[in-house]
Amino acid sequence: MRPRTRLLALALASACHSDSVGVESLEITNPFAWWLSGAYVQVVPPVRFPSPEADREQVEVWLAAPPGAVVTTVAGGDGVARLRFPPGTRADRIEWLGSGDTRRIVDVRGTWLDDEGACTHHVLRPxxxxxxxxxxxxxxxxxxxxxxxxxxxxxxxxxxxxxPFNRMDPERTHAALDRFAQQIDCDGCHVESRAQARWVDELGPVWRGTDASGFFAPQSALQDAIPLEGYGAFDLNVDDPAVTVDCGDRLPQPIEVRHGVLRWRCADGRVPQGRIDWAELRRNDAARALAICQWRAWLWARLDSPGRAGFAASMAPC
Structure with missing residues (x-):
């Protein structure tokens, strides 16, 4: 049994079919081995994802694809080339807490495509x-x-x-569970080939566009300029000297959304755009520049010919 297949079998060993609509339990007994074994690659964006902590990136996206699989590209009705991932692809958004030896996973949301391309969503908690x-x-x-x-x-x-739900009083537990339930509508958010939002909340809470598989992170991580998201506790791009922000022909405004917490906003309601300055990034964070290029190289090696032509600019800085 190949390592990737063995890991998947281990994760699904305790999954049990629970009802006629296909909802199943899922358990992963060794998360670090699951995502850090080498089968997965981290999707590292030039413009950072929102984070639950102010001083470090605690949201990561990890992706795996079968050996030899080809990531194709398709053109939507808007003429934009978009990635389409092959059967067997797995994509997971992982939220962490803490640092060093005590860093731990607190939430996982993801989508897996089986060997026939059938799609399932999942959510996991420790x-x-x-x-x-x-x-x-x-x-x-x-x-x-x-x-x-x-x-x-x-x-x-x-x-x-x-x-932390088992430590809360009943009222707080109920409110926290309601918030959790509001964030589990994966299909409503991950619409395939959705355009980037031009105006705040035009298309929902996430302003980046999706690829042809409905994923946000992979395609946006190929772009040097993307919408600065408004969701999440902290925007780490606010203090990043390698990220410039614009509102088209207008200057962005720093708005204090909570005490001491700033987000960029456009006065006319447009979605602010963040753009990476590669020269500044290499001066200030060469390791991050390398990680971005490693992700792009991994994807580039799996792209079809139209994809390599359409996304050639993404490899130029690398």
């Missing part, structure tokens, strides 16, 4: 607050509203016994 704690959660088929509702209900039932 059983306890130790580093590399077992992750438990729910997976359900994409594009099935009833399955999404059932998955949300099942996850709410599971979360009551998991930290």
């Amino acid at each position: 059983l306890d607050e130790q580093p590399n704690a077992t992750l438990v959660g729910i997976q359900w088929p994409c594009d099935q509203p009833r399955a999404n509702v059932v998955a949300s209900e099942r996850m709410r039932e599971r979360l009551v016994d998991l930290p």
Whole structure:
């Protein structure tokens, strides 16, 4: 059994079919081995993702594709070339807490395509607050509203016994579970080939566009200029000397959204655009510049010919 197949079998060993709409339990017993084994690659964007902590990046996206698989490109009705990932692709958004030896995973949201291309979403939370704690959660088929509702209900039932919900009083628990349920509509957010938002909240809470598989991170990480998101606790781009911000023909304005917390905003309601300055990035954070190029090289090696032509500019800085 190949390493990738063995890892997948290990993760799914405890998954059990629970009802007719395809909602299943999911457990990953060794998360660090699962994502850091070499089967996955980290998607590193030039313009940073929102983070729950002010002083470090705590949201990462990791992606895996089968050996020899080709990432194709398709042109949408708007003429924009978009990536389409092959069957067997797995994409996960991982949220971390802490640093050093105590850094731990607190939330995972992801989408997997099986060997026939059938899509499932999943959400995972740790059983306890130790580093590399077992992750438990729910997976359900994409594009099935009833399955999404059932998955949300099942996850709410599971979360009551998991930290930090199990330390909250009933009122706080109920409010926290409501917020969690609002963020589990994966199909509503990950619409395939969705354009970038031009105006704040024009297309929902996420302002970046999606690729032809409905993923936000991979395609935006190929671009040197993308929307600066308004969601999340902190925008680490605000203080990044390698990121410049514009509002088209107008200057952006720093707005204090909470005490001491700034976000860039456009006075006319446009979505602010962040752009990486490669020369400044290499002067200030050569390791990050290398990580961005490593991600782009991984994808470049798997792109079809039209994709290499269409995204040639993304490899130029590397």
